[in-house]
Amino acid sequence: MSANHATNGTVKLSEEEIALYDRQIRLWGLEAQTNMRSAKVLLINLGSIGTEITKNIVLSGIGHLNILDNHIVTEEDLGCQFLLGKEDVGKNRLDATKTRIQEFNPRVNLSFDKANIEDMDASYFKKFDLVIGTELNTREAITLNTMTRQLNIPLYLAGSNGLFAYIFVDLIQFDAEDEKLRSIKATEPGKISQNREIISIDERISEDDDKIVYERIKTRNLYKPFQNMLDDATLNGKLTHRQLKRVSNALPLTLASFLSSFDDSSKETFETQTRNMCLKLGLPIETISTQYTEQFIRQRNVEFAPVAAVIGGALAQDVINILGKKQSPLNNFIIFDGITLEMRIFEL
Structure with a gap:
């Protein structure tokens, strides 16, 4: 299917x-x-x-x-x-x-x-x-x-x-269609990001005004399995340095939580896993807040x-x-x- x-x-x-x-x-x-x-x-x-x-x-x-x-x-x-x-x-x-x-x-x-x-x-x-x-x-x-x-x-x-x-x-794999008003610069086929690509563009002229042109854009979305996401997760090359610094602590904490069980790992172990996840993602380790980490641990699975x-x-x-x-x-x-x-x- x-x-x-x-x-x-x-x-x-x-x-x-x-x-x-x-x-x-x-x-x-x-x-x-x-x-x-x-x-x-x-x-x-x-x-x-x-x-x-x-x-x-x-x-x-x-x-x-x-x-x-x-x-x-x-x-x-x-x-x-x-x-x-x-x-x-x-x-x-x-x-x-x-x-x-x-x-x-x-x-x-x-x-x-x-x-x-x-x-x-x-x-x-x-x-x-x-x-x-x-x-x-x-x-x-x-x-x-x-x-x-x-x-x-x-x-x-x-x-x-x-x-x-x-x-x-x-x-x-999922192909989606969006329609938008054509701007001065027409949309071109090609990669939008790592997982998305514009594969075709059709134009439609407005029935009310032939000067108004719409673009029907078909975008192909490719996806990774959950396991691959955990193994390969990175933001390197996808965000600027400034954007990386603004990424919520919730991202590395959540990804690290998938790799650990609080039944058999200590707070210190989880903090180490979170720091390792930051390195993997390309996030500055110093941006991880102790307050975020402690609150995340207290509210795990709540x-x-x-x-x-x-x-x-x-x-x-x-x-x-x-x-x-x-x-x-x-x-x-x-x-x-x-x-x-x-x-x-x-x-x-």
Whole structure:
């Protein structure tokens, strides 16, 4: 299944659905909405970020959403999960939330699997057009990405460490189309960055004024697997010295966290790994703040509702974008810094 397979548009929207989704059809077009209606998406784990993603794509009119989660609701979940109440503590997450999720949009086909991701093989994943993984450790993320690559299925990963969060995107190869007003200097084909290239440009003359010309630009996006990103991550040659100095501490801290487990490594070990990651990325080591590091360690794997809302909204919007192929998608690693409220895209 290709990264573009989800946009097959084989399901037609009814007049009722066109009326229901009228506002978003005006925003991203009938084709994108039809493709949403055709798509089969797998979401892994219904934590705070997973809930936000679910809400957004269900309200948007996804055709089929399958949620895989075997977690039991704890009291800690109540502070970051708006679908849960005190009466749900001790229940399986899916049992506690499935009715409320269906109420978001009864037209969406929902299915639920109370199972462990590690028990699922290729026959399970190949049913889906797109996979979204949340709350995964590094080993699970790499294993999942290896599977989605073998099956040629687009993958998003998302997670948070308190005020800091990330999105990883692997669409393998994805061609997107954008349209813009032609400027004095016409756009030319060629490399935009390491992972993106303009492969064709078509012009369209405005029906209202033949002096107004639009460019339809097709951009090819290439992606790295999660493992390769960790192995090869660098910003050398991609940012100026001044830009490197302004990169959030959340980037090296997050990447270093993928390479360590706080169960078997000390604070000193993690700080060493963070410094090594800075060297690898090409970032000045002296810019790493002790305050950032200590806060990151304290909040490791903690989910905050406001941060989850930002990450869940951004990820869900990108899913909508790729289904419509109207805008270039995220490529390939996004960091949210809740201290500065910055969210930046890095091509690693």
